[in-house]
Amino acid sequence: MQPFLDYVVKALVDQPESASVTPVERNNITVFELRLHPDDVGRVIGRQGATIHALRNLLMAGSAKQGLRTTLEIVENNVQKAPPTR
Numbered sequence: 001m002q003p004f005l006d007y008v009v010k011a012l013v014d015q016p017e018s019a020s021v022t023p024v025e026r027n028n029i030t031v032f033e034l035r036l037h038p039d040d041v042g043r044v045i046g047r048q049g050a051t052i053h054a055l056r057n058l059l060m061a062g063s064a065k066q067g068l069r070t071t072l073e074i075v076e077n078n079v080q081k082a083p084p085t086r
Helices: 002-012 038-045 047-065
Strands: 020-026 029-035 070-075
Touching (some): 002 029, 002 047, 038 047
16 A cells, blocks of 8 residues: 555655655554655645545555555654744
């Protein structure tokens, strides 16, 4: 499932080099943590969450076929921005 998510997410964003998908096991569920450039977060979420919802549905459908429980989370990177200059 990770190669599929990598492919789809990198096709959606403007800065694919900063997008990464990392699987993490939590309580018998595989959580795919999605890290993005801050400018690309809105593109992946989509209007009213439609894009992220569709990604989660595809992920769950593919995982259910394999007997796995998965979910997708967007993890915000703590990017320090320069303070505004006056």
